[in-house]
Amino acid sequence: MAKVLVAGTGLIGxxxxxxxxxxxxxxxxxxxxxxxxxxxRELGAGQEWTGQDVDLAVIAVPPHLVGEVLADLQKQxxxxxxxxxxxxxxxxxxxxxxxxxxxxxxxPGHPLAGRERSGPAAARADLFLGRPxxxxxxxxxxxxxxxxxxxxxxxxxxxxxxxxxxEHDSAVALVSHAPHVAAxxxxxxxxxxxxxxLGLAGQGLRDTTRIAAGDPLLWQRILAGNALPxxxxxxxxxxxxxxxxxxLRSGDLDDVTDxxxxxxxxxxxxxxxxxxxxxxxxxxxxVLQDRPGELARLFNAAGLANVNIEDVRLEHSTGLPVGxxxxxxxxxxxxxxxxxxxxxxxxxxPVPSGNPVxxxxxxxxxxxxxx
Numbered sequence: 001m002a003k004v005l006v007a008g009t010g011l012i013g014x015x016x017x018x019x020x021x022x023x024x025x026x027x028x029x030x031x032x033x034x035x036x037x038x039x040x041r042e043l044g045a046g047q048e049w050t051g052q053d054v055d056l057a058v059i060a061v062p063p064h065l066v067g068e069v070l071a072d073l074q075k076q077x078x079x080x081x082x083x084x085x086x087x088x089x090x091x092x093x094x095x096x097x098x099x100x101x102x103x104x105x106x107x108p109g110h111p112l113a114g115r116e117r118s119g120p121a122a123a124r125a126d127l128f129l130g131r132p133x134x135x136x137x138x139x140x141x142x143x144x145x146x147x148x149x150x151x152x153x154x155x156x157x158x159x160x161x162x163x164x165x166x167e168h169d170s171a172v173a174l175v176s177h178a179p180h181v182a183a184x185x186x187x188x189x190x191x192x193x194x195x196x197x198l199g200l201a202g203q204g205l206r207d208t209t210r211i212a213a214g215d216p217l218l219w220q221r222i223l224a225g226n227a228l229p230x231x232x233x234x235x236x237x238x239x240x241x242x243x244x245x246x247x248l249r250s251g252d253l254d255d256v257t258d259x260x261x262x263x264x265x266x267x268x269x270x271x272x273x274x275x276x277x278x279x280x281x282x283x284x285x286x287v288l289q290d291r292p293g294e295l296a297r298l299f300n301a302a303g304l305a306n307v308n309i310e311d312v313r314l315e316h317s318t319g320l321p322v323g324x325x326x327x328x329x330x331x332x333x334x335x336x337x338x339x340x341x342x343x344x345x346x347x348x349x350p351v352p353s354g355n356p357v358x359x360x361x362x363x364x365x366x367x368x369x370x371x
Contacts, residue, residue, distance in 0.1 A: 006030070177229075244256050
């Protein structure tokens, strides 16, 4: 695959273009928004499309426009094969059939990656690394088209997952679309909160409501295209919440405890890093002063310790010029990292070697020693 057209230069389209450019693929860009194309070009995502033939066209437009754009590109014989990145699949496939598209060269797709921000300015070449990317070819889809779509996924660093369109839509209703609505419901309840309440907000609330910052109009279109599966999941969530509310009013908390336990079980089923099994990590916490270079100095010390940071969280202290960096590493690396951090001036509490950090230890953190 040498040449690719990306039709739609939003977050997903521009991120795919940036990833392909890193693989030296010639990328052409098109969008009804000339400013979006201009910005994507300035970011190094490719050059404007002027009708060149390509190997693969990636249709990165809202779900309700996929069929129309596919039909238009096929009339121009723009590519040997076509795929899309819409977050629902049944309706775009039906639209493509209604527009009379050639379904043999079309591979419906959906990368399970994104951010709460949108537009080309939010794009990242590494957005898809280790993420699942659903491909939903039909029985009539040509093998050559499937291979080109799989090559796209591989070049973007994602993992191709072949799934039926209906099964895909039910799955994303459960793991993406309904959680977004639920997070939005929690965030909406904050609108009536006073300054005292919101001043007590911690990282847990930020984590729970982060995705609620997504573009409402974009999400309205996504939800409209997957309405019934999302409604079914939300009804189950609403039923659980209604039972919990009733139990709290009656004082009989058995049903609440049951929900909390089922929540733990469900959380434990979420795949770990790069889609692999969930792993227990040791955690090292350090308080950072709010000044330039602190985080870089901390990461540099971890590099000198030859320790891979599997994940990192930053928590900011309300009203104070400090924050807490919580670094997750392999349990066997915690002591080495702690020793190196101490050597470079950070005061770190003792961490049990070879075992995941106890929650009580995770809550302890101290400031770095004055240099």
